[in-house]
């Protein structure tokens with residue numbers, strides 16, 4: 695496979711079915727019990743920050759991003775990240791992470807958080823979150839909770855519950871505040 699056959703695209707609804715297949719293949723049926731999946735079931739992911747990789751028109755990898763409030767940090771939860779076995783070890787996973795993190799930073803996210811393998815993500819700019827600082831909706835190995843911080847105070851504000859963040863509700867609240875000012 696030549697590198698130039700690969701195209702990275704923003705996810706849209708036409709990718710839904712194949713992304714389900716890719717994630718089923720990568721994680722199996724147990725994937726819905728993971729702590730990060732429990733956050734994702736609280737609300738939709740953000741398609742504008744979620745990406746697929748296509749090889750000659752076939753979707754072969756995906757990364758999704760979900761808006762979260764983590765302590766007082768308005769960030770995004772990265773995952774699932776999955777690459778089809780036929781395309782592993784070609785840098786596709788790393789490139790999807792890079793694209794999604796850059797997009798989140800450019801669009802004003804305060805951090806990207808994930809539950810994953812530190813040896814894979816730390817060379818990509820992720821750092822360990824302080825032990826027991828964040829409370830997930832299900833038991834989570836603290837050593838696997840990682841963050842790509844976008845501000846010097848991100849770590850100090852990552853304290854408390856992590857949950858899905860309703861951007862529409864937030865926007866309405868800001869509008870109400872502005873009107874009442």
Ligand SMILES: CC(C)(COP(=O)(O)OP(=O)(O)OC[C@H]1O[C@@H](n2cnc3c(N)ncnc32)[C@H](O)[C@@H]1OP(=O)(O)O)[C@@H](O)C(=O)NCCC(=O)NCCS
Nearest residue numbers: 720775776777782783784785786787788809810811813814
């Ligand atoms: C993990 C995954 C996304 C990596 O995608 P990929 O495109 O194959 O990865 P890349 O080509 O970007 O990187 C490959 C490198 O990462 C390493 N790597 C892969 N998975 C790793 C892991 N879980 N922990 C540490 N290193 C890992 C490989 O050994 C390889 O190392 P090398 O460059 O020194 O040879 C892919 O293997 C996958 O879909 N796995 C199943 C689902 C999964 O575990 N997702 C991540 C959840 S945390």
